[in-house]
Amino acid sequence: MSETGLLGVIAKAFRGRDTRLADLEARLLALERARPPNLADSWRGVFTVVKTYCRGDLVTRQGALWLSLTDDNAEIPGQSQQWKMISKSH
Numbered sequence: 001m002s003e004t005g006l007l008g009v010i011a012k013a014f015r016g017r018d019t020r021l022a023d024l025e026a027r028l029l030a031l032e033r034a035r036p037p038n039l040a041d042s043w044r045g046v047f048t049v050v051k052t053y054c055r056g057d058l059v060t061r062q063g064a065l066w067l068s069l070t071d072d073n074a075e076i077p078g079q080s081q082q083w084k085m086i087s088k089s090h
Helices: 003-034
Strands: 043-046 058-061 064-068 083-088
Touching: none
Parallel strands: 043 058
Antiparallel strands: 058 064, 064 083
C-alpha cells in the first residue's frame, strides 16, 4: 500500500471517529439538560444582582423560592420570564 493510500485510510478513520464523538457529545448534552436538577446542588441562597445564575439554580427573593429557567441568567426573579416561582411564604 502506498503512503498516500495509507494516509487516506487513516484520515477516513479519524473522520468517522470525529463524527461519532460529535454525536455522542450532543446526546450527552441532551441527557444532562433533560435530567431533573438535584435540589441540594442547585441551592444558591438569597438572590443577589452581582451574580449570574444557571438553568436549574434555586434562590430566594422577597419570601419566594425561584427556579432559573435559563443559563447566564442575570435577571431579577419576579421581573423576568427567566425565573419560575416555586413557592411563596404567607
